[in-house]
Amino acid sequence: MAATSLKRAGWRLKQPSVIPGFGLTLGFTIAYFSLIILVPLIALGLHSAGLGLVGFWAAATDARVLGALRVSFTTALFAAAVNVVFGTLIAWVLVRYRFPGRRIFDAIVDLPFALPTAVAGIALTAIYAPNGIIGQLVAPLGWRIAYTPVGIVIAMIFIGLPFVVRTIQPILEEVSREVEEASATLGANRLQTITRVLLPSLTPAILTGFALAFARGVGEYGSVIFIAGNIPFVSEIAPLLIVIRLEEFNYTGAAVIASVMLLISFALLFAINLIQAWSRRRYGYGA
Amino acid sequence: MDVRIAKVRKEFDRFPALHDVSLDIHSGELIALLGPSGSGKTTLLRLIAGLEMPTDGRIFFGDIDASEKTVQERNIGFVFQHYALFRHMTILENVSFGLKVRPRSSRPPAGEIRRRAMELLDLVQLSGLEKRYPNQLSGGQRQRVALARALAIEPGVLLLDEPFGALDAQVRRELRKWLREIHDRTGHTTVFVTHDQEEALELADRLCVMSQGKIEQVGTPDAVYDTPSSPFVFGFIGESSELPVTIGSNELLLDGRSVGLPASSGTSGPARLFFRPHDVELTDDDAALAGEVTASRRVGGTRRVEIEIGNNGQKVEIDLPFDHPAGQRSRISFRPRRWRLFDVKPQA
């Protein structure tokens, strides 16, 4: 008796519960996570840390590395921007309008999640190559899509789109018609209701979708390398440079690029969590 | 502003929600649309607002035919049941919204908008909370913001849809009193929808009782309570007991026996007798309603007694003082002090 009351005052990992299996399941979860994710990531960190700060900095600011990072980030930024516009539009249309085939299109939004990236990569290349169905159309204008940064953006649009649509869709479904009606009764026209009431209330979801699509674009490999052209400083993305370094058996060089990318994606992940926490605290809904 | 509803009919996918409803709303009055769910009260409110369009009929604001006007043009203030506040805006921004979205030509300067919004927040007793977000307020506070927001555009008519429906009982009662005060101070023509008769009786100048897409009765709370015009109204407003009776030559008969109540006109045949449980007197007279007590329970300051009357085992309820000895007796005779007779329900 005395022991339990003493225990109550002290630090305790978990609240008491009659349900069994806490130790087993949490133990397995942590062990499995450590083995599969944590230890390998630590190996990466140690490998980069072996260089020392100066060495790391020198390797990370190598011109080709910077060039690849620049290509990855700018193309991902463009793609995420396009996806925000069209993803919001698609989410709107899927939630608000009824038209034949809506269910099918709703299902197809998830195609980029399901289609292997290598398959997407060669398919997009086949379409946008100079002899492809769309490549042919723009070739007479002197435009090239495949084997240029534009091609990279297109591949990133493909793989990022569902992140935006699927983040906004549930939030949009929750927006009650009452709020729009309230706006109308106060004299706002439809455009004002959309720009001042609806879109701002979707902002956290749009930002989250943007960050998710952007993060995915930066790390993307399979769908991009076929269409990219892979010319250093122009269309060579950072993940490809990692692969090239590995093929040169330059493990440290690969580890450095990977560490930089990881730091940036963790920062993005952190930003997403901040957006959601902020939105929940202030507005009472997440994204 | 007067609002006149002239023979308005509304169908949703050919399902009739309102049948040729006509109603005159007087300038400055507080009128309640009262009815059970599905009675068409909210539909009528939304038609006045312009959130729906009538299938047939006209709606006049003053002398102007508003039927063709959009919701934006009607200049009404609408308060929604679930407040419908803009969650990403502060309280002040919510209240200012209606003025800020006006076209440049009729939009007051920013300072003026702010002044008016603050004034309204003061009116609804929310001064000091203008920088909060709706999420940070209680339900009652949110509803007051919703009202301030609706008042900010200086509406011709104020429309409230079950304004207290989502609040708990205590807050409801407070806000009810408070809404009456605001109305008396601002004098807006106000229409509010409720299914709560107590709320309607306490708050409204006039009631409009609705059922199944039709208006049953319009009148002051006293008139509606004391002289209900239909069995529905009698049953819906206040408590009622009902007995099937027969109209004899000059008096009412139950199972062929006189119940001691005179029958007015020359009509005869079966009828429905309605009375209020609290509006009865006990009697020793033979010509009375008499029966056996089947249940008795204390309700506040009175005793509610259930009595089985007549050959068909009809049960009615009457109220007695809680310590009245008759409450314990197995047989009671009584007569309603006030009652009404209605025709037997026509076969639907």
Next chain:
Amino acid sequence: MARNFRSPTDESQPVQLLLIGLSLTFMALFLVLPLWAVFTEALKEGLGVYIASLQTPDAQSAIRLTLLVAAIAVPLNVVFGVCASWAIAKFEFKGKAFLITLIDLPFSVSPVISGLVYVLLFGAGSVLGPWLKSFGIEVLFAVPGIVLATIFVTFPFVARELIPLMQDQGTGDEEAALSLGANGWQTFWRVTLPNIKWGLLYGVLLCNARAMGEFGAVAVVSGKIRGQTTTMPLQVEMLYNEYNGAAAFALASLLALLALVTLVLKSVLEWRFGDELAASGGRH
């Protein structure tokens, strides 16, 4: 009298049509067209070539390896997913929110990096690799490495499907079962599992699609030894780079079919058992 009234919460017909048209065009261009391209390119040289290219020993071995890898990685992640969601949903403990964030971590890691970490861990320059090799165990450029990389990238799929679902369901059912005398295992098998079966299936479906289709992570660890360590996506890449487009697209069309089947099953689950899936269903 029913004038051309438009509800204040609707756009006018032309605007609606314009927006629908824009969305569908965008989706047709970016989603449907690539899918269509896979099948037309695959069948470009006729059905005979298509079937023949799928029957080559290399293609057959790639298919077998892909199935093998998925058959190992998916069940392991299912066990993990069920354990993690049991611990997270049925108990209150310190650091729970952090654990949930950690489980999602692999989603924000580039697939190439997911492979790279195992190269660093088991590669020639590492401590672990040569030591294991002395026992005759090859991890890198062999099946174990491919399995590990696949587990890494598909790690969160089942767990993140089950966690919100089991959190929604609470602990009432389990407490009731326990109070009726069931033991822990009985409670899990007879009460919890039936409650989460559709959500679990949903997670497995997505996990499997990703496991069979993973490219970047596997490319880094496989060494791409033809007939031995090439999975289907890797084989597609090799054929494509050898300018054997028809064969590459033929194999790719099988993966595209898998994606389509996944989408159809996923939609059926959402449509039929939407209530029994997590509210966040479909977000990955």
